[in-house]
Amino acid sequence: MRFSLENKVVFITGASAGIGRDCAKAFHRAGARIVAAARSLDKLKVLASECGTDRVLPVQLDVTVRSQREKAIEFARSRFGAIDVLLNNAGWACFGSVGKTPLEDVSRMVELNFIAAVDLARLVLPEMIARGNGQVVNISSVVGGQAIPRMTVYSATKAALWSFSTGLRMELRGTGVDVILVAPGSTRTGFFDAAGKIDTTARRIAKTQYPPERVARAIVRACNHRRREVVLTAEGKTILLIRRFSHRIADAIMLQVGKRAMPKI
Numbered sequence: 001m002r003f004s005l006e007n008k009v010v011f012i013t014g015a016s017a018g019i020g021r022d023c024a025k026a027f028h029r030a031g032a033r034i035v036a037a038a039r040s041l042d043k044l045k046v047l048a049s050e051c052g053t054d055r056v057l058p059v060q061l062d063v064t065v066r067s068q069r070e071k072a073i074e075f076a077r078s079r080f081g082a083i084d085v086l087l088n089n090a091g092w093a094c095f096g097s098v099g100k101t102p103l104e105d106v107s108r109m110v111e112l113n114f115i116a117a118v119d120l121a122r123l124v125l126p127e128m129i130a131r132g133n134g135q136v137v138n139i140s141s142v143v144g145g146q147a148i149p150r151m152t153v154y155s156a157t158k159a160a161l162w163s164f165s166t167g168l169r170m171e172l173r174g175t176g177v178d179v180i181l182v183a184p185g186s187t188r189t190g191f192f193d194a195a196g197k198i199d200t201t202a203r204r205i206a207k208t209q210y211p212p213e214r215v216a217r218a219i220v221r222a223c224n225h226r227r228r229e230v231v232l233t234a235e236g237k238t239i240l241l242i243r244r245f246s247h248r249i250a251d252a253i254m255l256q257v258g259k260r261a262m263p264k265i
């Protein structure tokens with residue numbers, strides 16, 4: 001059975017820019033009410049005014065702070081009643097070799113890309129299970145399925161999120177709650193500019209980049225059709241297919257891609 005988004009409440013982290021912002025617009029177009037969360041409240045207010053309805057609620061949230069996560073969920077419930085879909089989208093990368101990446105940046109990636117998503121899921125799941133429906137959507141990455149050098153820690157956090165989604169889906173079997181894993185490939189957002197760069201410069205990874213609106217449409221479709229996993233971009237699908245047959249060849253390709261995109265200074 002399809003999942004209708006009409007009047008559903010969708011809580012989106014990282015809604016101030018890039019994929020999250022376009023998701024907010026796409027879910028809004030699909031008739032949902034949006035809790036748009038990120039640190040930049042000014043950008044969220046612009047998003048809400050662009051949507052032009054009272055169906056978008058901007059919420060200032062640093063997802064790495066536990067008390068803020070709890071408060072944001074409570075605030076969303078107090079305004080919209082319930083959360084039907086949690087979209088764990090906020091993310092950040094620090095590019096650079098493992099040995100040179102400061103531990104604070106490693107911790108930030110783990111906290112932001114993984115722990116925050118796990119905790120937000122823990123906070124919304126009891127009400128979804130009690131209701132017998134809901135969706136947790138986790139935005140991983142193609143590099144969560146096949147790591148790339150100099151994005152090793154970032155890749156590992158996305159692999160953790162992927163594995164978490166698989167296990168959680170099994171735990172929730174029969175509850176009516178869906179767990180949807182989306183692995184975008186290279187997408188045209190401010191991600192590369194926002195990323196930390198330690199001992200490398202960073203250019204776009206793939207020759208072709210998806211526009212974020214296309215990723216957002218794919219995420220809405222995945223919710224409607226209750227998909228389990230969605231991998232995006234032809235290059236992303238290809239590398240994961242190659243990996244199924246030969247890890248050695250997939251590693252060799254990603255080594256070249258990594259060298260080209262993130263040359264050492």
Ligand SMILES: NC(=O)c1ccc[n+]([C@@H]2O[C@H](COP(=O)([O-])OP(=O)(O)OC[C@H]3O[C@@H](n4cnc5c(N)ncnc54)[C@H](OP(=O)(O)O)[C@@H]3O)[C@@H](O)[C@H]2O)c1
Binds near residue numbers: 017041140183
């Ligand atoms: N772009 C790509 O090529 C690509 C490929 C695969 C996967 N992804 C994944 O897709 C997701 C979205 O990436 P994007 O490309 O849209 O990146 P982006 O344009 O850099 O946007 C990142 C979003 O995350 C938010 N964010 C960062 N730190 C946060 C924090 N501590 N608390 C709350 N929000 C925070 C930012 O908002 P504030 O700064 O306002 O907080 C922003 O809204 C990420 O998980 C990323 O890993 C991206």
